[in-house]
Amino acid sequence: MHDSYPDLRVKRTRRAIKRAFTELLHEMPLEKITVHTLAKRAEINRVTFYDHYHDIYNLADHFISDKLYDIRTALTLENTDIDEDQRAEQALSRLLEHIAVNEQVYRMLLVDQQLPAFTKKLTNLLHTLILKPDPANAFYSIQTPEEVARWYASSALLGTISMWLEHGMPYTPKVLAEQLIKLNPFRNDNS
Secondary structure, eight states: OTTHHHHHHHHHHHHHHHHHHHHHHHHSOGGGOOHHHHHHHHTOOHHHHHHHOSSHHHHHHHHHHHHHHHHHHHHOOSOOSSOHHHHHHHHHHHHHHHHHHTHHHHIIIIISOSSHHHHHHHHHHHHHHTOOOOTTSHHHHTTOOHHHHHHHHHHHHHHHHHHHHHTTOOSOHHHHHHHHHHHOTTOSOOO
């Protein structure tokens, strides 16, 4: 039982660092955040910060990786007994619910662009995880290269999510997911 204390302390410290980092990103650009400022906000000393991260940019990389992991987890479905459109709608709905619950963080990342690398990495993640082309759809009938169709779809999805956040999430995650599925260029039937 004694062995679990260091793990709990490490988790608690990292949580405090990431909370402070998020708060500071809301207040200033990444380039202005110093280890001193972050350590003070997290109520830790600088040595403790360096026990966990090399510098602020290393922390930013870990922060981005954590958010991408959260998104990947939200997009993972266990029920594979439903058709492709239903699976896509459920995955999108879960993604949008996750974003809605963490609105402030994703607004900072997607609308305010406080960590520009996040948007590029999220676009790549969406590109590979949820966009599966079907040769019977309209993009193939007009001979659009698959790569171009994937760029378009992942960018459109990310742009829509960003605008949804920027406009105060006027639609529920479920309604927006339904609309996005209807607009999906990889569907056979866009009715």
